[in-house]
Each structure stands twice: as C-alpha cells, then as structure tokens.
Amino acid sequence: MRVPKYKVIVDAFAAKIRGGQWPVGTRLPTHRRLAADEGIAVVTASRVYTELEAMGLVSCEQGRGTFVRDLAAGDDVDERAVAADAVDLSFNSPSVPGQAALLREALRDLATSGDLDALLRYQPHRGRADDREAVARYLRRRGLDTGRDRVLIVNGAQHGLAVTAMALFRPGDVVAVDALTYPGFRVLARTLGLELAPLPVTGAGPDLDALDRLCRGRRVRAVYTMPTLHNPLGWVLGDDQRTRLVSLARRHGLTIVEDASYAYLAEDAPPPLAMLAPEVTVHVSGLSKSVATGLRIGFVTAPVPLVPALERTIRATTWNTPALTAAIARRWLDDGTVDRLEARKREDARARQAVASEVLAALAGVGHPASYFRWLPLGADTRPDRIAAALARRRVAVATAEPFATTPAVPRALRLALGSVGLGELRTALEAVREEVEADARR
Numbered sequence: 001m002r003v004p005k006y007k008v009i010v011d012a013f014a015a016k017i018r019g020g021q022w023p024v025g026t027r028l029p030t031h032r033r034l035a036a037d038e039g040i041a042v043v044t045a046s047r048v049y050t051e052l053e054a055m056g057l058v059s060c061e062q063g064r065g066t067f068v069r070d071l072a073a074g075d076d077v078d079e080r081a082v083a084a085d086a087v088d089l090s091f092n093s094p095s096v097p098g099q100a101a102l103l104r105e106a107l108r109d110l111a112t113s114g115d116l117d118a119l120l121r122y123q124p125h126r127g128r129a130d131d132r133e134a135v136a137r138y139l140r141r142r143g144l145d146t147g148r149d150r151v152l153i154v155n156g157a158q159h160g161l162a163v164t165a166m167a168l169f170r171p172g173d174v175v176a177v178d179a180l181t182y183p184g185f186r187v188l189a190r191t192l193g194l195e196l197a198p199l200p201v202t203g204a205g206p207d208l209d210a211l212d213r214l215c216r217g218r219r220v221r222a223v224y225t226m227p228t229l230h231n232p233l234g235w236v237l238g239d240d241q242r243t244r245l246v247s248l249a250r251r252h253g254l255t256i257v258e259d260a261s262y263a264y265l266a267e268d269a270p271p272p273l274a275m276l277a278p279e280v281t282v283h284v285s286g287l288s289k290s291v292a293t294g295l296r297i298g299f300v301t302a303p304v305p306l307v308p309a310l311e312r313t314i315r316a317t318t319w320n321t322p323a324l325t326a327a328i329a330r331r332w333l334d335d336g337t338v339d340r341l342e343a344r345k346r347e348d349a350r351a352r353q354a355v356a357s358e359v360l361a362a363l364a365g366v367g368h369p370a371s372y373f374r375w376l377p378l379g380a381d382t383r384p385d386r387i388a389a390a391l392a393r394r395r396v397a398v399a400t401a402e403p404f405a406t407t408p409a410v411p412r413a414l415r416l417a418l419g420s421v422g423l424g425e426l427r428t429a430l431e432a433v434r435e436e437v438e439a440d441a442r443r
Contacts, residue, residue, distance in 0.1 A: 024070045031049065161184065163313045284298065
C-alpha cells in the first residue's frame with residue numbers, strides 16, 4: 001500500500017529529531033517553506049507539523065514558528081530520571097535534620113508497646129477508628145472542624161485524589177481546573193478519561209467569573225482547587241474568593257475537590273473550603289510534604305453520604321493503608337511531632353525563598369514567601385525547553401510549564417522546586433538558572 005507523502009516526511013523528521021540531528025530548540029522551516037521544499041500543499045505541510053506535535057516532538061508557537069522540543073522533558077508528569085550528580089530543582093522532597101532519628105525512635109517504641117500482631121493483619125478499609133480520630137484532631141487544629149466519621153485514611157494525598165475521582169466521577173465528566181495546576185491531577189484525569197476545563201488564572205487566584213460562565217454553558221461535575229498555597233503559583237485565596245467559589249459550587253451543583261497538600265506552609269490562612277461548605281467539599285491532605293515523602297499516608301475528609309463510595313474505592317485500590325505507617329502517623333500527630341516538623345519546614349521554606357529572591361532578583365519570580373517552589377515566567381523570546389536542556393548539561397534539573405499547563409498554549413516559564421537540596425547547593429543551582437535564562441534572552 002502506498003504511504004502518503006506527508007507520512008514519509010513525518011517519519012523522516014521524527015528520525016532526525018530522535019536521532020539528535022536537530023537539537024532542542026531548532027527552528028524548523030515555515031509551513032510555506034516546507035511545502036516548497038517538499039513539493040506539497042501548504043495544508044499538507046501543516047498536517048506534517050500537527051502530527052509531529054501530537055507525537056511530542058515539536059512545539060508549534062503562533063507567530064514564532066515550530067521548534068524541536070526537549071524529549072527528556074515531555075508534556076506528561078512521569079518522574080524523569082535525574083543524574084546522580086545533578087541538583088534536582090524539578091521535584092520537591094522537603095526534609096529537615098533529625099527525621100531519621102524520629103523514625104528510629106518511633107519504630108523502637110512500637111516494638112515495645114501494644115499488640116504488634118494487630119499491625120500485621122488487615123485493617124478497616126477507611127482506617128482504624130483511633131487513627132481516624134487522631135487525624136480529625138489534627139485537622140481541627142488546622143481549622144477544619146470535622147469528626148472521624150467523615151475521615152478516611154489513604155496512601156498519601158495522591159491516592160486520596162485518585163480515590164475521590166474514581167468514586168465520584170465517570171469518564172467524560174468535566175472538571176474545572178486552573179490553567180496551571182498540579183501535574184498529578186492532570187495525569188489522574190487523563191487516566192480516568194475526565195475532561196479538564198481550564199480556568200484563566202490571575203495573580204490572586206482563578207477567574208471565578210470564567211467558572212460561572214463555564215457552568216452556565218456546560219454540565220460541569222466538579223472543580224479541583226488548591227485554595228491554600230497553590231502549586232505552582234503559591235497563592236492563598238482570600239475570604240471573599242472562597243465565599244464566592246463556595247457559592248458557585250452550590251449554585252451549579254459542583255463537587256469541590258480541595259487539595260491541601262501544601263496548606264501547612266501558610267500560617268493564618270482563611271478557613272478551608274471544607275469548613276465553609278462541608279456538604280459539597282472533599283478535602284484531601286496528608287503528611288508526605290509536611291513530614292516525609294516516604295511516609296505514604298493521606299487523609300480524605302468528605303460529606304458523610306459520600307463516605308461509602310470512597311471506602312469501596314479504597315478497598316478496590318489498596319484494601320487499606322498499612323497499619324504500621326498509620327500507627328507511626330498517629331503517634332506523631334498526637335505527641336506534637338507533626339506540628340513541630342511543620343513549623344521547622346515553614347522556617348526552612350522561608351529561608352529557601354529568601355535565597356531564591358536574592359539570587360533571582362533580576363527575574364520576575366512568583367511564589368509564596370513560605371513555599372517550597374517558585375514560578376519563573378520568561379520573556380517572549382526565550383525558550384524554556386532550551387534553558388532546561390542547557391541546565392541539564394550543567395547537572396541542574398528543572399521543570400518547564402508543560403506538566404502544569406491545562407491549556408493548549410503553554411506559558412514560557414520554569415517551575416523551580418526548592419526543597420530537595422541543601423541551601424548551598426540551592427544557591428549554586430539558582431545562579432546557574434539565572435545565568436542560563438539571561439544567556440537565552442541574549443540569543
């Protein structure tokens with residue numbers, strides 16, 4: 001069977017890109033130039049670039065042209081391999097000194113107290129009553145007045161989001177999200193066949209007028225939001241915005257999925273949405289960011305009528321959270337360890353933001369003063385993928401905006417994770433970021 005000519009061109013271009021003959025950032029011929037060179041129609045040339053873009057090999061930017069993408073970065077949220085000697089500013093794993101000693105002590109205490117055999121048996125799908133009560137007490141300290149009857153224990157906040165989406169949504173459901181949002185929810189939506197409807201973002205939060213218009217024009221099932229310390233933009237929604245968001249959810253019959261993974265970093269924040277509208281809000285949080293990423297334990301707080309569906313989904317996905325992990329978490333929640341670690345991490349995050357503000361003073365960064373990440377918008381003539389590739393050669397890993405973007409037009413920006421390396425390494429790596437951004441702007 002004869003292969004269409006445009007397919008032959010696509011294969012030839014793909015081979016050159018994958019083979020490294022055309023490096024990251026190479027500008028490809030214009031549509032008209034490609035048509036003239038290959039003896040094809042302009043519309044066929046456009047089809048060539050459309051296919052290459054769908055394959056993730058090129059980036060088509062209106063008014064600028066078509067460029068070879070960084071294949072290592074991709075547009076998904078799979079964790080990329082980072083060289084062992086690289087400074088990783090692409091992924092946050094915040095830690096403070098002494099956490100290993102805390103774990104050693106907790107394990108020693110568990111070994112000498114209680115019924116260890118109980119920790120080896122299956123547990124209730126939603127968690128043991130005493131563990132859920134400890135979580136409820138913790139959430140009340142965080143401003144969410146709830147009881148253990150509304151709490152489910154899960155394997156980290158990401159599992160909590162997955163359980164929520166699997167239990168409450170169906171393929172094709174529309175979920176409103178910020179135009180820049182947490183990549184883990186993007187991949188979850190893609191896996192479950194959910195449609196994400198992006199909301200424009202402002203300096204202080206999502207465009208709620210746009211949410212209202214969206215809901216008037218379409219059947220929207222839910223809104224996914226991070227009102228207290230947004231990832232990646234760092235905003236904390238004010239009281240008025242929270243009140244309006246809740247009002248829109250009630251008016252349009254939306255379920256609010258409130259992601260509070262980084263909320264512990266924002267002191268004196270307004271009440272959680274689950275406090276303002278407990279009947280329509282599923283609140284998801286956990287200890288991975290505030291205590292340790294390896295401590296895979298999270299919490300879902302939901303309206304009582306939704307608890308059975310969520311519990312069944314926990315059973316279908318993991319049966320129960322390991323009892324040993326839950327026992328350690330309960331001990332640390334009750335003895336003040338979690339509160340102390342959160343306070344230390346707020347102080348640590350502020351110190352890291354101060355370093356970033358100093359080193360990147362000439363660049364217009366966006367971030368909360370106590371967050372572990374910084375959003376770095378770039379100029380119109382810069383290429384984030386080229387900067388990321390240049391930094392990778394210098395053994396510094398960063399993320400572009402692509403994993404966070406829910407719109408076809410991806411902002412030119414870098415997202416810098418500040419929490420995974422020492423302060424000295426962080427300063428050196430940020431200096432490299434500044435140098436490469438400035439060098440790319442001069443090209």
